Each structure stands twice: as structure tokens, then as C-alpha cells.
Amino acid sequence: MTSILLAGGGTTGHISPMLAIGRELRETHPDWDVFALGTADGLEADIVPKAGFELLTIDKVPMPRSIGPAALKFPKRFAANVSHVKQIIAERDVRAVVGVGGYVCPPAFIAAKQAKIPLIVHEANAKPGMANRLGAALTKQGMVGVTFPDTKLRNSTLVGMPMPTEISALDRSDPVQRQDWRADLGLNDDRPVLVVTGGSSGAQRINDAFLAAAAQCQESGVQVLHITGAGKDEVLRAAAAQLPDYHVVDYVDGMHRAYGVADLLVARSGAATVSEATVVGVPALYVPLAIGNGEQRLNAAGSVSAGASLLVDNADFVPSTVTDQILPLVTDHTRLDAMSRAALDLHYPTEAATTMAAIVTHALRG
Structure with a gap:
């Protein structure tokens, strides 16, 4: 053998x-x-x-x-x-x-x-x-x-x-599939979806900024699916208990579903996240992890340069980033469509x- x-x-x-x-x-x-x-x-x-x-x-x-x-x-x-x-x-x-x-x-x-x-x-x-x-x-x-x-x-x-074929073969233009996945994830079908994730281990800087801006997210008419990372959901879950459109989970089984429902993704720029979001055409705002040899910033560079995503340094990611930059973007369908096309035009393998x-x-x- x-x-x-x-x-x-x-x-x-x-x-x-x-x-x-x-x-x-x-x-x-x-x-x-x-x-x-x-x-x-x-x-x-x-x-x-x-x-x-x-x-x-x-x-x-x-x-x-x-x-x-x-x-x-x-x-x-x-x-x-x-x-x-x-x-x-x-x-x-x-x-x-x-x-x-x-x-x-x-x-x-x-x-x-x-x-x-x-x-x-x-x-x-x-x-x-x-x-x-x-x-x-x-x-x-x-x-x-x-x-x-x-x-x-x-x-x-x-x-x-x-990457899993569920992601590489994902068609975000299928409205029936997106509607089914929204229902699976407890989301409404009539509000823009902002997906926030720090990866499997979470991202405390991102979590803290959204914790401070959770009420404004609810008031904006945007629904949030916030994937906190294992063991990091307790404080945010408590804060969002009275916010019906702010959904807090520590993990999503099958990230293709999150990519499928997202109008905008906020995430670390790990290689897998950048590649997967680009392949499926998810508009993104990346917050590179400020450790290691600078690879996360470089991972996102091609996507950012093409106009498929934005980048905010970890040190600069604060509650006002959410309220002043992210929430207006997630409701700007014209700009999001352009970002999605730019991602797909990169033709990542x-x-x-x-x-x-x-x-x-x-x-x-x-």
C-alpha cells in the first residue's frame, strides 16, 4: 500500500x-x-x-x-x-x-x-x-x-x-440557496448581513470594537452574524441579548454558509480567509493580525489593490470604524457589487x- x-x-x-x-x-x-x-x-x-x-x-x-x-x-x-x-x-x-x-x-x-x-x-x-x-x-x-x-x-x-469544494464551488448569486442558509443561521431575509469573524481563535480587537458598537448595528437596520471564536462569546452574547438582529456564535459549522449569506465580511486576513472570500466574491474589510512576519497584511494586498476589499490596521480598528465605515458600506449595494466583481475578476485558482x-x-x- x-x-x-x-x-x-x-x-x-x-x-x-x-x-x-x-x-x-x-x-x-x-x-x-x-x-x-x-x-x-x-x-x-x-x-x-x-x-x-x-x-x-x-x-x-x-x-x-x-x-x-x-x-x-x-x-x-x-x-x-x-x-x-x-x-x-x-x-x-x-x-x-x-x-x-x-x-x-x-x-x-x-x-x-x-x-x-x-x-x-x-x-x-x-x-x-x-x-x-x-x-x-x-x-x-x-x-x-x-x-x-x-x-x-x-x-x-x-x-x-x-479549500473545501463547498467553498470553491459556491454560487452566491443563487437567491434560493442564500435564503435557505439565512434561515439555517437564524437570519432574516430582508436586511443586509454583516458577517464578523476573527477565525478559529477569535480576534479580541474586533470583538471589543463591535461590543461597543452593537447597539448602533441594531439601529442601522443591519443584521450581524458575529463569530467570536471558541470561548470568547460570553460578554458579547450578554450585550446582544436584547438586540434581535445581532447574532453571536462562537463557531459556524460550514463557513461556506457564512460566505453565502454575507453582504460584507469583516475578518482577519489569514491566507485561507482571503483566498476563500476572493474565490466566492465576498466583499471584505480585513484587519490583519499584527504579529508574525507581516504575512497577513501581504495576504490581503492583492485583493485590496484590486478594489475587492479594504484594510484597516489592527491598532486603528475601533468602535468608530464600525459606525462610520462599516455600517455605511454594508448598505451601499452599488459599491458592494463592484467589490464582489473585482474579487471574482482576480480569478484566484x-x-x-x-x-x-x-x-x-x-x-x-x-
């Missing part, structure tokens, strides 16, 4: 494309054994098994950023992880490693190189992280897929963002999972 090891985790931005690639590999090659590598304390520990994939784990060994005890212990711990992955490759007769980023990828990439098996990499963000820069250097041309046209990464080709699976297949045959 052909075995494929998927490596990645830590955030849904890594896990979602990894699972999309895994599902495509299983569909294309139902006789293959496709399983994943992650850490026991990452989000993958919950998400990957629920998605029906076996998850093997190694220790979380982050690269030290400064000299100290962790730096002294790093070489030995990292080498142990490489040895662990090499053992998995040998015992499971792994034929290829597919990495998407995260703490587990560097040892997985090095183990694949030492085992002389194909290494395939997918980079979600516009600015590649350290792990995937390493993976791209260890593999060869055509074995690295990137999401955004301007991403600079060795041996890469543009493939887009692997929609078959990324299929393309990545084809790269894996070609690598094994080559």
Missing part, C-alpha cells in the same frame, strides 16, 4: 489546506494510506482525527529566537524529532511527505530528504514562513505550490489555496487541492 505523510499544524491556516489535500488524495487514490503528523498540543490534535485522518505526533520544538536554555537544548531535541519521523517513514513505508508549515515540518522535511523520498510543499501565506523556506530549498522545481501570485519561494508554482494531489502523484511516478 502506498503511504503518504501529511505534515503540518498549529493553526487552522495550516490544517485546513492540509486536510483538503488529504481528502483529494484519498478520493483520487482510495487504496492509499494517507495520514498526518502534528503535535499533541496543537489544534490538529482535535481537528485532524475529527476529519477522519490518523494523527501521529512528535514533540513541539520551536526554533529558538535568542540565546538561552532553550537554544542549548534545541539541537538534541530537534535531532530526536528527525529520528522519530525517519522511524515513521521506515515503519509505515511512506512514499512521500507533503508539508504545509508549522513546527512539525522542519524535522519532517529533513527526514524525507534523508530517506530520499519525494518532498512536496504548500505555502499558504504571501510571505513564506521559515519551515516552508527550508522545505522549498530541500526539494526541486514544481514540487512547491503557493497560494498567491506574488509569493517568492524557491521551486514554486502558483496553485492557489486548497479554485482547484488547488486537485493540483497538489496531482503533484504528489507525478512525484511518485517520476
Whole structure:
């Protein structure tokens, strides 16, 4: 049996494309054994098994950023992880490693190189992280897929963002479907819908600004679907208890439904969110997370430049942003239609999972 090891985790931005690639590999090659590598304390520990994939784990060994005890212990711990992955490759007769980023990828990439098996990499963000820069250097041309046209990464080709077919095939112009989804989500059919989300872990800055402006949202005639993130809905839910058109949830099962009903999306600019919103033509206002290597701002750059979205820095996102900028926009149908067309005109690839699976297949045959 052909075995494929998927490596990645830590955030849904890594896990979602990894699972999309895994599902495509299983569909294309139902006789293959496709399983994943992650850490026991990452989000993958919950998400990957629920998605029906076996998850093997190694220790979380982050690269030290400064000299100290962790730096002294790093070489030995990292080498142990490489040895662990090499053992998995040998015992499971792994034929290829597919990495998407995260703490587990560097040892997985090095183990694949030492085992002389194909290494395939997918980079979600516009600015590649350290792990995937390493993976791209260890593999060869055509074995690295990137999401955004301007991403600079060795041996890469543009493939887009692997995403569920419910999103890539979504038709927001179907009024019957949109009406059904609004009903499913407890929304009225006669008011504009503003969808607010900070991703799976939430966005406190966004939540706080909307908390202060919740009453004005109700008064404006706009209905809000606010996805707060796990464990972050209590205060906002209490404030919105007397506001019938302000709907607070910590999670939506099937984000295609939220994209389908949204007249405007307010969100972080993670690679998956930007790609998905662009592919389905959702007008958006992005609030990039102000940490990391600046990738979230860069993720949104192409969309903003095309007129498909707006961008407000995290530090500048305050209650007046909601009342003075967002609420007028969500009722401006002419402008929203223009933003939606601009998003669709970018023609972001929609078959990324299929393309990545084809790269894996070609690598094994080559």
C-alpha cells in the first residue's frame, strides 16, 4: 500500500489546506494510506482525527529566537524529532511527505530528504514562513505550490489555496440557496448581513470594537452574524441579548454558509480567509493580525489593490470604524457589487487541492 505523510499544524491556516489535500488524495487514490503528523498540543490534535485522518505526533520544538536554555537544548531535541519521523517513514513505508508549515515540518522535511523520498510543499501565506523556506530549498522545481501570485519561494508554482469544494464551488448569486442558509443561521431575509469573524481563535480587537458598537448595528437596520471564536462569546452574547438582529456564535459549522449569506465580511486576513472570500466574491474589510512576519497584511494586498476589499490596521480598528465605515458600506449595494466583481475578476485558482494531489502523484511516478 502506498503511504503518504501529511505534515503540518498549529493553526487552522495550516490544517485546513492540509486536510483538503488529504481528502483529494484519498478520493483520487482510495487504496492509499494517507495520514498526518502534528503535535499533541496543537489544534490538529482535535481537528485532524475529527476529519477522519490518523494523527501521529512528535514533540513541539520551536526554533529558538535568542540565546538561552532553550537554544542549548534545541539541537538534541530537534535531532530526536528527525529520528522519530525517519522511524515513521521506515515503519509505515511512506512514499512521500507533503508539508504545509508549522513546527512539525522542519524535522519532517529533513527526514524525507534523508530517506530520499519525494518532498512536496504548500505555502499558504504571501510571505513564506521559515519551515516552508527550508522545505522549498530541500526539494526541486514544481514540487512547491503557493497560494498567491506574488509569493517568492524557491521551486514554486502558483496553485492557489486548497479549500473545501463547498467553498470553491459556491454560487452566491443563487437567491434560493442564500435564503435557505439565512434561515439555517437564524437570519432574516430582508436586511443586509454583516458577517464578523476573527477565525478559529477569535480576534479580541474586533470583538471589543463591535461590543461597543452593537447597539448602533441594531439601529442601522443591519443584521450581524458575529463569530467570536471558541470561548470568547460570553460578554458579547450578554450585550446582544436584547438586540434581535445581532447574532453571536462562537463557531459556524460550514463557513461556506457564512460566505453565502454575507453582504460584507469583516475578518482577519489569514491566507485561507482571503483566498476563500476572493474565490466566492465576498466583499471584505480585513484587519490583519499584527504579529508574525507581516504575512497577513501581504495576504490581503492583492485583493485590496484590486478594489475587492479594504484594510484597516489592527491598532486603528475601533468602535468608530464600525459606525462610520462599516455600517455605511454594508448598505451601499452599488459599491458592494463592484467589490464582489473585482474579487471574482482576480480569478484566484479554485482547484488547488486537485493540483497538489496531482503533484504528489507525478512525484511518485517520476
